[in-house]
Amino acid sequence: MDIVFRDCIDSGSEYCPCKLAEAGKCLICSHLSGKDFCDCKNWKGVCIYNEFIKGGSIAKPLRSWENSILIDKKELDKNIYEFYIKISKKLAKELTMPGSFVLLRDKISSVYLDAPISVMEIEEDILRVIIEIKGVKTIALGEIKIGEEILVRGPYWNGILGIENIKKAIGAKVLLIARGIGEAPIIPIIKYLYDKGNTIECIIDKSPYKDIFVKEFLERYHIAYEEEKFMNNDGKLTKEFTSKIFNKIDDSGIELIHTSGPDILTYNVYKVCMDKGIKAFTSSNNAHICCGEGICGACSVKNEEFKVERGCKLQASPIEILEGRRLL
Amino acid sequence: MKVIIIGGGWAGCAAAITARYAGAEVEVYEKTDMLLGLGNVGGIMRNNGRYTAAEELCALGLEDIFNITDSNTLHKNLNFPGHEHAWLYDVIKIEPEMKRYMKKLGIKINLIARVVDVKMKEKSIEGIYLSDGTFITGDAFVETTGSTGPMGNCLKYGKGCVMCILRCPSFGPRVSISNKAGVEDLQGEREDGTPGAFSGSVEVSRESLSEELNEILTRDGVAIIKIPEKDMDKGKLKLKVCQQYALPEFAENVILLDTGHIKIMTPYYPLEKLRELKGFENARYIDPYSGGKGNSIRYLSVAPRDNGMKVKGIDNLFCAGEKSGLFVGHTEAIATGSLAGHNSVRIGAGKAPIILPEETAVGDLIKYTLEKMETLEGRRNRYTFAGSDYFIRMKERGLYTTNLGEIRERINKLHLTNLYKIKII
Numbered sequence: 001m002d003i004v005f006r007d008c009i010d011s012g013s014e015y016c017p018c019k020l021a022e023a024g025k026c027l028i029c030s031h032l033s034g035k036d037f038c039d040c041k042n043w044k045g046v047c048i049y050n051e052f053i054k055g056g057s058i059a060k061p062l063r064s065w066e067n068s069i070l071i072d073k074k075e076l077d078k079n080i081y082e083f084y085i086k087i088s089k090k091l092a093k094e095l096t097m098p099g100s101f102v103l104l105r106d107k108i109s110s111v112y113l114d115a116p117i118s119v120m121e122i123e124e125d126i127l128r129v130i131i132e133i134k135g136v137k138t139i140a141l142g143e144i145k146i147g148e149e150i151l152v153r154g155p156y157w158n159g160i161l162g163i164e165n166i167k168k169a170i171g172a173k174v175l176l177i178a179r180g181i182g183e184a185p186i187i188p189i190i191k192y193l194y195d196k197g198n199t200i201e202c203i204i205d206k207s208p209y210k211d212i213f214v215k216e217f218l219e220r221y222h223i224a225y226e227e228e229k230f231m232n233n234d235g236k237l238t239k240e241f242t243s244k245i246f247n248k249i250d251d252s253g254i255e256l257i258h259t260s261g262p263d264i265l266t267y268n269v270y271k272v273c274m275d276k277g278i279k280a281f282t283s284s285n286n287a288h289i290c291c292g293e294g295i296c297g298a299c300s301v302k303n304e305e306f307k308v309e310r311g312c313k314l315q316a317s318p319i320e321i322l323e324g325r326r327l328l
Numbered sequence: 329m330k331v332i333i334i335g336g337g338w339a340g341c342a343a344a345i346t347a348r349y350a351g352a353e354v355e356v357y358e359k360t361d362m363l364l365g366l367g368n369v370g371g372i373m374r375n376n377g378r379y380t381a382a383e384e385l386c387a388l389g390l391e392d393i394f395n396i397t398d399s400n401t402l403h404k405n406l407n408f409p410g411h412e413h414a415w416l417y418d419v420i421k422i423e424p425e426m427k428r429y430m431k432k433l434g435i436k437i438n439l440i441a442r443v444v445d446v447k448m449k450e451k452s453i454e455g456i457y458l459s460d461g462t463f464i465t466g467d468a469f470v471e472t473t474g475s476t477g478p479m480g481n482c483l484k485y486g487k488g489c490v491m492c493i494l495r496c497p498s499f500g501p502r503v504s505i506s507n508k509a510g511v512e513d514l515q516g517e518r519e520d521g522t523p524g525a526f527s528g529s530v531e532v533s534r535e536s537l538s539e540e541l542n543e544i545l546t547r548d549g550v551a552i553i554k555i556p557e558k559d560m561d562k563g564k565l566k567l568k569v570c571q572q573y574a575l576p577e578f579a580e581n582v583i584l585l586d587t588g589h590i591k592i593m594t595p596y597y598p599l600e601k602l603r604e605l606k607g608f609e610n611a612r613y614i615d616p617y618s619g620g621k622g623n624s625i626r627y628l629s630v631a632p633r634d635n636g637m638k639v640k641g642i643d644n645l646f647c648a649g650e651k652s653g654l655f656v657g658h659t660e661a662i663a664t665g666s667l668a669g670h671n672s673v674r675i676g677a678g679k680a681p682i683i684l685p686e687e688t689a690v691g692d693l694i695k696y697t698l699e700k701m702e703t704l705e706g707r708r709n710r711y712t713f714a715g716s717d718y719f720i721r722m723k724e725r726g727l728y729t730t731n732l733g734e735i736r737e738r739i740n741k742l743h744l745t746n747l748y749k750i751k752i753i
Binding site: 005041 | 444445447457459461463477479481483484489496497500504507508513515523628629
């Protein structure tokens with residue numbers, strides 16, 4: 001790894017400076033992390049120290065919950081639902097960037113049941129998400145009925161690692177790789193890249209589901225896609241998948257690869273493609289998001305570069321996050 | 329051999345020019361869209377001991393630089409309190425002309441290119457990283473990033489960002505490169521021990537002053553307006569960087585100089601109060617934009633160095649300008665920058681660096697400042713040919729003169745004539 005920049009997805013937003021700044025643990029600012037003088041290597045266009053001092057040396061308020069209505073709900077397969085939720089126009093506007101997500105919860109459960117769910121689509125004030133029923137949080141979500149209230153907390157933005165590379169892509173050749181529930185968060189990416197004149201190709205592994213559930217979008221944006229089984233049970237990439245990637249790189253001159261699936265998929269795709277002249281790798285951020293505010297620590301990234309940092313806010317390339325994970 | 333200059337202010341430009349004269353391939357990386365940095369709002373040359381220093385530097389081979397500042401001079405041989413024979417260059421015309429000159433020399437100028445980190449190989453710098461991640465290799469490096477700002481420092485140690493010519497919010501803040509290379513920065517202090525100091529002057533647009541004031545300034549280059557007793561603030565003098573202007577006359581009067589813009593020799597002056605003075609009814613600040621509120625904070629990032637301008641602990645990093653000591657002024661930046669640029673090529677070519685002898689004002693200032701920086705009292709002082717401590721020393725040691733023949737002879741006797749013009753590689 002050469003130079004490593006760190007960014008905070010919330011820097012300069014209405015949620016910055018946050019509780020981390022207040023505690024002297026800001027991801028970006030040297031003054032707000034125990035130093036006496038400026039060190040602006042990671043500066044992103046706004047002086048967080050200035051915002052903090054001029055704002056009375058306190059953190060900006062945390063995100064709040066919106067009382068929203070589940071207006072439609074479709075069972076796509078066993079244990080997988082599509083939710084249509086009516087949210088405020090303000091929140092809807094703030095959820096359009098790729099990587100956006102929300103915390104969802106039914107009205108009676110405790111705050112610990114807030115489940116992080118990626119935005120699949122925002123249309124006007126309708127939030128469309130896919131929910132995989134898996135654990136305590138999503139089981140509770142699955143029981144909400146059409147017309148009932150649902151609590152939506154947001155906006156959160158750090159669903160993609162290396163987002164800058166997606167934002168920078170104009171007229172580029174991009175390969176999107178998605179598996180299972182990972183199909184949902186590639187839709188905002190497709191929209192974004194499509195608007196900027198990029199050429200997009202997809203390889204999708206529908207498992208564990210019977211069918212690809214984002215076909216409607218792939219067709220809408222005329223995205224060429226292929227299906228393949230990505231990994232064997234041991235996490236190794238299948239031969240067929242690897243050769244499909246190589247063919248695409250050779251035939252189309254892929255510049256950017258995005259993976260939307262488990263970390264092992266991202267890491268192995270990177271390993272097989274690292275010498276293929278790919279300009280950038282991006283991926284879904286698979287940190288365990290709990291509070292989303294940099295407080296609880298559930299999302300902590302621990303590796304050589306970042307020691308212990310909050311994964312809900314830290315922006316870096318997936319490789320910088322996955323490489324050199326620490327046990328200590 | 330490639331020399332990389334980090335920071336395109338006066339010190340960086342001088343370093344680029346001498347490194348180029350010495351035969352190196354030279355690339356300048358400057359974070360803003362203009363060269364000369366604070367030189368775009370300064371303009372005072374040749375006052376007091378700066379006259380001697382400028383002529384020494386010409387004899388050392390820098391007559392082209394001083395021809396440019398001289399030929400863009402609006403007012404020559406001005407006297408104002410504490411200062412004699414000042415020349416004021418036109419701050420509006422100087423930058424494009426310097427840029428043209430440097431391009432003609434074949435120096436590669438990269439603007440809006442902010443250097444944020446280095447790659448080390450043992451005790452040498454292998455290359456630099458720009459804020460977009462671009463990696464650039466070089467053989468020798470000269471850091472002239474200054475010691476002013478950024479916004480966080482101006483807030484913590486001053487009155488916040490006042491939107492000065494460095495324009496950190498637009499182009500990104502300076503990053504201390506020596507610090508990234510593993511060498512801790514030193515700081516200057518104020519009398520009470522607070523780190524840093526306020527920049528010394530502000531500028532108003534000439535159009536905003538009365539016709540009468542404009543007439544005086546265009547004719548004389550200087551105007552002195554008495555401040556009403558109630559508004560005098562002698563305490564402010566202590567805040568200033570420019571101790572050569574920390575005289576009672578500067579607290580009792582508003583002293584204006586015509587440098588293209590109109591310079592007010594006060595670190596800041598509340599706009600409403602300023603507008604109470606005759607002729608200032610419509611005054612408005614143009615540098616810093618919030619000049620009524622405060623000024624930029626300087627001297628927070630000085631690298632430890634030797635008298636050959638090499639940064640201690642790094643084999644191929646040199647420094648100059650404010651980065652190399654608590655200096656004030658363009659002439660001081662050119663004096664340190666030119667030596668740093670020249671020595672960067674010498675080291676790269678495997679030759680011993682030049683240390684300018686203390687029989688020259690330039691060499692003596694470089695050496696004296698380094699000695700003084702070791703002491704607490706010295707870190708609370710500022711160093712310039714134009715006044716304060718060092719000008720007294722210059723006079724005591726017989727270094728101050730305006731006799732051109734004597735200065736040329738001084739350099740010649742030391743066998744240093746056109747030193748900087750000699751091709752090393």
